[in-house]
Amino acid sequence: MINKVILVGRITKDPELRFVNVDIPLVKFVLAVNRNYVNSSGIKEVDFIRCSVWNKQAENLAKYISKGTMLGIEGSIRVTTSEVNNQKQFFVDVHCDNIQFLESKNKRDSNQSNYYDDEYKKTEDKNYSHQNNEHSSNDKKLIIDNNEDLPF
Numbered sequence: 001m002i003n004k005v006i007l008v009g010r011i012t013k014d015p016e017l018r019f020v021n022v023d024i025p026l027v028k029f030v031l032a033v034n035r036n037y038v039n040s041s042g043i044k045e046v047d048f049i050r051c052s053v054w055n056k057q058a059e060n061l062a063k064y065i066s067k068g069t070m071l072g073i074e075g076s077i078r079v080t081t082s083e084v085n086n087q088k089q090f091f092v093d094v095h096c097d098n099i100q101f102l103e104s105k106n107k108r109d110s111n112q113s114n115y116y117d118d119e120y121k122k123t124e125d126k127n128y129s130h131q132n133n134e135h136s137s138n139d140k141k142l143i144i145d146n147n148e149d150l151p152f
Contacts, residue, residue, distance in 0.1 A: 003076040005094050007049060009033035010070050017062035025058040053096040061099060072100035
């Protein structure tokens with residue numbers, strides 16, 4: 001029998017390191033994986049897949065990875081059951097045997113700073129165009145006096 005899973009996606013929130021039986025590191029996380037097609041509304045659908053990683057890999061994941069980081073994982077599907085209110089529930093999880101960090105820390109940091117820079121620029125552009133529209137009816141001209149000393 002073969003039970004092998006290979007996924008590439010982005011982690012949906014910062015990983016939290018826990019310890020089972022006091023000394024076994026565990027991180028459970030959700031990986032957002034895009035599907036290869038677009039639905040009828042023109043939107044690419046995403047699957048949110050529960051994953052778990054143990055031991056040293058769990059410690060490394062918690063230490064170096066944050067929300068939005070692209071990961072490649074290799075593992076196997078584990079199905080667990082639980083009974084709640086006399087109903088049997090099944091939980092599917094990917095048990096990660098190998099995790100690859102697919103972005104460097106510098107790349108992740110620059111992507112985040114670019115996002116914030118872009119959002120600031122959008123806000124700044126909106127404010128500028130809004131102010132520009134308010135004063136356009138006055139037709140005021142900017143006068144520059146080159147003879148004036150600048151304080152810097």
